[in-house]
Amino acid sequence: xxxxxxxxxxxAGRVIVDRYAVGHxxxxxxxxxxxxxxxxxxxxxxxxxxRDRFPNHATLSEEAGGSGIGAGYTWVVDPLDGTTxxxxxxxxxxxxxxxxxDGEPLIGVIYDPLRDHMFVAERGGGARLNGAPIHVSSVxxxxxxxxxxxxxxxxxxxxxxIQTFLRVSSRCGTMRALGSAALALCYVAAGWxxxxxxxxxxxxxxxxxxxxxxxxxxxxxxxxxxxxxVDRPGCLTTNGxxxxxxxxxxxxx
Numbered sequence: 001x002x003x004x005x006x007x008x009x010x011x012a013g014r015v016i017v018d019r020y021a022v023g024h025x026x027x028x029x030x031x032x033x034x035x036x037x038x039x040x041x042x043x044x045x046x047x048x049x050x051r052d053r054f055p056n057h058a059t060l061s062e063e064a065g066g067s068g069i070g071a072g073y074t075w076v077v078d079p080l081d082g083t084t085x086x087x088x089x090x091x092x093x094x095x096x097x098x099x100x101x102d103g104e105p106l107i108g109v110i111y112d113p114l115r116d117h118m119f120v121a122e123r124g125g126g127a128r129l130n131g132a133p134i135h136v137s138s139v140x141x142x143x144x145x146x147x148x149x150x151x152x153x154x155x156x157x158x159x160x161x162i163q164t165f166l167r168v169s170s171r172c173g174t175m176r177a178l179g180s181a182a183l184a185l186c187y188v189a190a191g192w193x194x195x196x197x198x199x200x201x202x203x204x205x206x207x208x209x210x211x212x213x214x215x216x217x218x219x220x221x222x223x224x225x226x227x228x229x230v231d232r233p234g235c236l237t238t239n240g241x242x243x244x245x246x247x248x249x250x251x252x253x
Contacts, residue, residue, distance in 0.1 A: 001054070001073075001099055001106075001107055002107050002109075002120070002122055004049060004050060004053050004054070005075075005097045005099060005107055005109040006109055006118065006120065007049065008045070008046040008049045008050060008097055008109075009046070009095045009097055009109050009110075009111035009118070010111065010118075011045045011046070011049065012042035012043075012045050012046050012079055012080075012095045012111070012113075013042075013095055013111050013113030014113070015038065015041050015042045015045055016038055016042055016080060016086070016093070016095070016113050017113045017114065019038050019041070020086070020089070020114075021089070024036040024037060024038060024086075024087050025037045026087055030153060031153055031154060032153040032154075033153050034083055034084060034087065035063060035083055036080070036083060036086065036087055038080060038086065039062070039063050039079055039080045039083055040063055040079075042079035042080050042095065043061055043062070043063050043064055043077065043079035043080075045079075046061075046077050046079055046095070046097060047059055047061060047064060047077065050075050050077075054073070054075075057072070057073040057074065057075055058070065058072065058073065058074040058075070059074070059075045059076075059077065060074055060075070060076045060077070060203060060204065061075075061076070061077040061078070061079065061204065062077070062078050062079065062202070062204045063079065069100060069103050069203060069230065069231055070103070071102055071103075072101070072102065073099060073100070073101055073106075074099070074100045074103075075097065075098070075099055075100075076097075076098040076099070076100060076203050076204050076207035076208070076230065077096070077097050077098075077204060078094075078095070078096040078097075078182060078204035078205065079095060080093060080094075080095065081093060081094045081095070081096050081180045081181060081182040081183070081204075081205065082094060082178075082179050082180030082182075082183070084179060085179045085180065090179065091114050092178050092179055092180050092183060093112075093114075093179075093180050093183075094110050094111060094112050094113075094180050094182045094183045094186075095109075095110070095111045095113065096109075096110045096182035096204060096205070096207070096208045096209065097109045097110075097208055098203075098204075098206075098207025098208035098209075098211065098230075099207075100207060100230065103229065103230070103231075104123075105123065105207060105208070105210060105211035105214075105230070106122070106123050106211075107121070107122050107123070107208075107211070108120070108121040108122075108207070108208030108209065108210075108211035108212050108215075109121075109208055110182045110183065110185070110186050110208050110209060110212065112183060112186075116130070117129060117130065117186075118130055119134075119186045119189065119190075119212055120212075121189075121208075121211045121212040121214075121215040121216070122215070123211065123215070124215075125215065126215050126216070127189050127211075127212045127213075127215040127216040129186075129190060134189055134190045134191065134216050135191055135216050135217050136188060136189060136191050136194075136213070136216050136217045136218040136238075136239035136240065137191035137192075137193075137194055137239045138191075138239075138241070139194050139239065139241065139242070140241040140242065141242070142171055142172050142173075142242050142245045142246055142249065143171060143172065143173055144173050145172050145173050145193075145194035145195060145242050145246075146172075146173055146174055146175070146176060146192075146193035146194055146195075147168055147172045147173075147174075147175050147176075147193065147194065147195045147196070147197070147246070148175070148176045148177065148178060148184040148187065148188070148193050148195065148196035148197075149161065149164075149165060149168075149175060149176075149177055149196065149197055149198065150177055150178070150179065150181055150184065150198050151177065152198075152199060152200035153200070157199060157200050160199055161199055164197070164199065164223075164250055167249055167250060167252055168197075168246070168249055168250060171249050172195075172246075172249075176193065181196075181198055181201065181205040181206065181209065182205065182208065182209050184196040184209075185206065185208075185209025185210065185212060185213055185237055186209060186212055188213050188216075188218055188237050188238065188239065189209075189212040189213045189215070189216035189218060190216070191216075191239070194238060194239050194241075194242055195236065195237065195238040195239070195242060195243075195246055196236075196237050196238075197223065197234075197235065197236045197237070197246075197250070198234070198235055199223065199233065199234045200233050200234070201232075201233055201234065201235045203230040203231055206230050206235055207230050209237070210228070210230070210235070210237060213237045217239070217240065218237060218238060218239050218240050219237070219238055219239075219240040219243045220235060220236065220237040220238075221235075221236055221243070221247070222234055222235065222236070223235070223236055223247075223250060223251075224247075224251070225244075225247045236250070
């Protein structure tokens with residue numbers, strides 16, 4: 001299953017890179033929410049391979065939908081995370097493939113095709129980048145930390161994010177918004193930033209990435225510090241060392 005996830009991510013990555021520099025057909029899915037023909041093409045490559053090899057497994061994908069998250073194995077796919085970046089030729093996007101077992105992350109693969117960065121995690125097996133082990137950073141102070149975030153689509157989601165941003169930005173080292181939740185989670189796992197939060201997450205945003213963070217020695221929770229599951233919206237991931245301090249700041253009204 002791990003090798004299938006890696007192979008599927010590479011196949012989708014080739015589709016994405018091959019069409020990167022050409023004009024795209026942009027479809028508006030909702031307010032501030034778009035897709036391109038490449039999202040659909042990359043998704044088909046991933047789902048065809050998974051369904052061919054594991055026909056009895058469930059799938060849940062951003063564009064194609066699916067049967068939801070239940071018992072057994074569920075593949076959770078974001079074929080092109082960072083579509084707005086991709087459509088504007090901002091070089092920050094990825095393929096995210098997570099495999100859940102009874103709703104809990106078992107395998108996580110996130111691929112940055114432009115940089116050929118293959119992030120891989122398997123439950124109990126650690127996290128790796130292109131085969132080399134990765135670990136969260138050792139920074140233990142929020143005022144020395146890089147904290148990532150991303151924006152929701154609705155005005156209400158953005159207003160809530162701005163309120164949290166204002167509380168955190170005055171206490172942390174600096175903040176970044178990459179536009180790809182999956183890559184932001186990888187960057188926490190790799191120790192390139194200390195934290196990432198998003199008030200509005202979908203399962204395909206986090207199914208692979210939270211496993212990478214956990215297997216790299218980090219921590220994840222809801223924004224209230226409770227146990228997080230992939231079907232919940234708000235998620236905070238950190239290197240673990242600043243987690244409680246950051247939670248306190250985020251809750252400080």
